[in-house]
Amino acid sequence: MLTAVINTVDHILTGGDWNSSLFLRNTIKPLMALKTEAELELSRLEMKAEEKAVTVQAAAENEVEVYISLFQSDGYNVGKWAMQLRSLDRYIVGRPIYRNQADVEKRIRLRATGGNEAYVAVIVKKTDIQADGPAPLKDQFEHPLLLLRETALRNGRVVAFVHQGIRYHFVDGQLLKAS
Secondary structure (H helix, E strand, C coil): CHHHHHHHHHHHHHCCCCCCCHHHHHHHHHHHHHHHHHHHHHHHHHHHHHHCCCCCCCCCCCEEEEEEEEECCCCCCHHHHHHHHHCHHHCCCCCCEECCHHHHHHHHHHHCCHHHEEEEEEEEEHHHEECCCCCCCECCCCCECCEECCCHHHHCEEEEEEECCEEEEEECCEEEECC
């Protein structure tokens, strides 16, 4: 969004002689201020991302990585995804949870609502995975599903968030694009 503002103002500046009249100079001043603000915020965000060099801790012997399918009506808003991840532990019931990453990726591909679908990789304790009942759980595409205890994500840790093939790290309640 910030780069779009910067590029738009640059495009406007190349379009004309803004110093030819007082009216044009006064019209361009707020746009220049907006561009400067956007550049400062962009550099601040880049520095913040560098400060928070993310190290992903591998799963221990008693842990396993699971993949939770997510839906967001405003799928292209990264802030909404981050908000959803911050409350993930409170709303785990009813979400499709997979042991295999390929299964969740295939589900997202087959549903054809790609912009609104994503998944999160979470490491949980093996003891937080509940045993299958008489009939194993499966999604609409016959992929096996897991059932987690309601408290599983309180102690779990988010490893990655993936939307539209782009991988993000979840750090301090914010999504940072993985490098």
